[in-house]
Amino acid sequence: MTRRRFYAAPQVLDQESFLFAPREAHHITRVLRLRPGTRLVVFDGLREAEVELTEVGPSGVTARRTGPLMISRRPVEIALIQGIPRGAKMDLVVRMGTEIGLSAIHPVLTDRTVVEPGAARVDRWRQVALEAARQCGRGDSPEIYAPARLEEALAVLGPVDLFVVPWENEARPIGEVVAARPFLTAAILIGPEGGLTEGDVAAARAAGGQPVSLGALVLRTETAGLVATAMLLYERLLRPEA
Secondary structure (H helix, E strand, O other): OOOOEEEOOOOHHHOOEEEOOHHHHHHHHHHOOOOOOOEEEEEOEOEEEEEEEEEEEOOEEEEEEOOOOEEOOOOOEEEEEEEOOOOOHHHHHHHHHHHHOOOEEEEEEOOOOOOOOOHHHHHHHHHHHHHHHHHHOOOEOOEEOOOEEHHHHHHHHOOOOEEEEEOOOOOOEHHHHHOOOOOOEEEEEEOOOOOOOHHHHHHHHHOOOEEEEOOOOOOOHHHHHHHHHHHHHHHHHHOOOO
């Protein structure tokens, strides 16, 4: 039986017994009405462990660890460098990117980005990622970086084994770049609604990026990164060996 999952702040799982934060405690007591003795899984964004509720009441919810700390490791690390879209589209990118297995998301300001979100929006994206990780069964959560100019984000990213740049002006299929190529770290650059400019692509090329095509159809900005991620995951983890 799949155990319910809850989030705990870093360092909490280092303790044998601990107190849940008010947000998680409310969900345990008021929403799920769980009782002492219930077994759960708690994760902190990097690790997870099985725990047992020891006290559930007005003074708070406490639990004790009943299993070892397990470090969450992904078989391949994929970072999405996403030109910040308008409205709530970035929420969707973060949620579905977490579900599909991204290790990091870099919101970037490209030549055609028209919004520059503040700290409150970044905090919301990080909470969206934690909620998505809890629901999909991840023991870790992707790192959500603060918005930065494209060049700054590329410097933070550093070297990766594979860096693809889906671009509507490129004809070379992504499969020609990715197929049968071993990689443990990868990055994907996606433009905002207006797409990437030649200047954006030139900056990516300078950092080792390879422009590619995702097909004949023009994908929305909130769709393209997820499609490219799925393609990389298939090539790296699921394609049958010849």
